[in-house]
Amino acid sequence: MPIFEYACSACQHEFELLVRNGEQVKCPDCGAGKLEKLLSAPAAHATRTAGGLPISNACPPSDAPPCSPGCCRM
Template sequence: MPIYEYECPKCGKRFEEIVFGSDVPACPACGSADTRKLLSCASFHVPGGAPSGASSSGGKSCSGCSGGNCSSCG
């Protein structure tokens, strides 16, 4: 099931929602139906390879970053 990230221009709230078809969810904070879909980063796994976002430190990212390889990871 696709999970999309949305933002409400009225109150600025960002939220994720499972959406089917062309449905547009209302903002959970203010109830506005004027929400817009955001472009999100995709995560994928290559068969036989490390998962996307894995670092060189055994497939785990450090607590100082949100994933991927960064200079602070060991």
């Protein structure tokens, strides 16, 4: 069950909600049903066995700039 972010068109309240299949979503503040689904970044999960985030192995060599697409050594 994914968590989605919404903005209410009636009261402008922004909130996150765990949405089950086929569930009608309403604003928790005013109860309005006219909502805009917001674009949100997916969460990354790291495990000890993987050695950190999956992008860590894609970093450029140490003589490259500290930050580049897909990697930041700061």
